[in-house]
Amino acid sequence: MTDNDLQAQLQSIERKLDRALNELEFVKHRTATYLGDNVGLTYLVDETPVYVNTDDFGCPANFINGGRYEEEYISILRSFRKPRSVFLDIGANLGVFSLRLAPMLRHGRIFAFEPNPRIHDLFARSSFLGGFDPTIRILPFGASDSEREVSFHVPRDHAGGGAIGSGGASDGDQFTIQVKRLDDWLPQDLRVDIVKIDVEGHELAVLRGMQRILDRSPSVAVLFEKLGTHTGIEADICALLEPMGLKLHLANGTRLEPVTGDSFAGKAGYFLATREDVIHGELERDFVNIFGVDLNLRHGALHADDRYVLDAATVSEGEVFFYGPYWYLARGTYRIELIGELSGQMRLELTERFGFGVQSFLLGNGRTAVDVAVHRDLTKFELVGRSAGSPCALQLERIKLTRLG
The missing domain is CATH 3.40.50.150 (Vaccinia Virus protein VP39)
Incomplete structure (x- = not known):
């Protein structure tokens, strides 16, 4: 089998899986x-x-x-x-x-x-x-x-x-x-x-x-x-x-x-x-904010004003800082933005149903926002903050998810 044949076969399988997922979504939402x-x-x-x-x-x-x-x-x-x-x-x-x-x-x-x-x-x-x-x-x-x-x-x-x-x-x-x-x-x-x-x-x-x-x-x-x-x-x-x-x-x-x-x-x-x-002049209201109190914390602390604060520390690479909130996220394109101050680097993962990965991003060095395409409804989505292997300090006011389309 040539590389072209293999690629065509994989594309055919992907189309069939997409069709099966679409039909499953239809059945699931009409039970x-x-x-x-x-x-x-x-x-x-x-x-x-x-x-x-x-x-x-x-x-x-x-x-x-x-x-x-x-x-x-x-x-x-x-x-x-x-x-x-x-x-x-x-x-x-x-x-x-x-x-x-x-x-x-x-x-x-x-x-x-x-x-x-x-x-x-x-x-x-x-x-x-x-x-x-x-x-x-x-x-x-x-x-x-x-x-x-x-x-x-x-x-x-x-x-x-x-x-x-x-x-x-x-x-x-x-x-x-x-x-x-x-x-x-x-x-x-x-x-x-x-x-x-x-x-x-x-x-x-x-x-x-x-x-x-x-x-x-x-x-x-x-x-x-x-x-x-x-x-x-x-x-x-x-x-x-x-x-x-x-x-x-x-x-x-x-x-x-x-x-x-x-x-x-x-x-x-x-x-x-x-x-x-x-x-606040925000007339387009298709967004939701996630605050520290909405998250489950493994490291860092929640302050009285609901800010999540993580002091600079060296932890094992991949270790989780926070995760949650297990809400519903409709399919679409989103901007995920950390509102606060980030020093160092961290990895932010978008997952579904307690850890099934959707996408992963590296934040830091001036990058505090990412755009992501969500191709299907996520029933219980979570954002997972992880160590990227270097000291990281974070003062998080909120995470804003804005639907772009």
């Missing part, structure tokens, strides 16, 4: 089990188990058909995440936002609000099965601007469209739920960092009921949905947010577009409200 009584168990794209109401054509169908749902908004929220962040998931539905962010908030807290009893129960099962109960607290009431009982209408086959009042609809279920002011219910010293509001037209009342929370939370980022244009609530939302320094942006994919009060009424979709010193 579901019907449990009876219109309840199923399936998996989100990061392999988190989730119970769904199978008679619903909304988000449950997306969960079963690949496990992806509003990925761009999840990316925006996680870009504001810090290890000890408090996340309010208002209008949680089956809890996809909470379930996806929970692995990143093991040191933080999530308060999720879902007043629909059936959906609340399914979400609670998912949280328990995923091991997130220490992080996620699911509340069986809605948020509003006063504490009262209200009529709640859930359209047939679309629990995610549940809204206060009937909306003139005759089909579906109508029942009574309780709503509360979050300013009155949440601890008076609680500061929040991330808020998602999806309440089918009740957004203004929710914001009015949490003004004190927003005012005392300097790093808060609020993602909320506005269902249509010229809804009549736009001026009131601006009047509420502007005195607190919260600026509006339209979420266009993962990019934020600044919105003025005049143009707000003519736009619909998801909007983000935050302060300028929180957004």
Whole structure:
């Protein structure tokens, strides 16, 4: 066999393996089990188990058909995440936002609000099965601007469209739920960092009921949905947010577009409200930060401000400094950047599922960032820092992963 023949055979084998992997990915992301009584168990794209109401054509169908749902908004929220962040998931539905962010908030807290009893129960099962109960607290009431009982209408086959009042609809279920002011219910010293509001037209009342929370939370980022244009609530939302320094942006994919009060009424979709010193001018929000507390440390120490510090030392070549965080990383091209100070050299490895190598890089001598192509979703990725055989000192503020495409 000639070298050309051998090369052609290897290329053929590689094509077959690529095809097999693609087909395996399709099957893996569409695994579901019907449990009876219109309840199923399936998996989100990061392999988190989730119970769904199978008679619903909304988000449950997306969960079963690949496990992806509003990925761009999840990316925006996680870009504001810090290890000890408090996340309010208002209008949680089956809890996809909470379930996806929970692995990143093991040191933080999530308060999720879902007043629909059936959906609340399914979400609670998912949280328990995923091991997130220490992080996620699911509340069986809605948020509003006063504490009262209200009529709640859930359209047939679309629990995610549940809204206060009937909306003139005759089909579906109508029942009574309780709503509360979050300013009155949440601890008076609680500061929040991330808020998602999806309440089918009740957004203004929710914001009015949490003004004190927003005012005392300097790093808060609020993602909320506005269902249509010229809804009549736009001026009131601006009047509420502007005195607190919260600026509006339209979420266009993962990019934020600044919105003025005049143009707000003519736009619909998801909007983000935050302060300028929180957004830091970074309008493209498809990134995530990994802090020292998110990592497992073998050498060095974590300081009170969450900086990871490794003093210069000679260790055996290849010895591990840190590893983690075992999160989900979608396929794509990424820039991995060490934010801090690096003296000497170290090896940084991108691996999956507890040590299966993807790529390895040598950092140091002025090089603190690398670009890497990730050809398939990594369900539990980790970054491993190793000795490169020479003394290395590192003061790490964070590792930033930015998706380039």
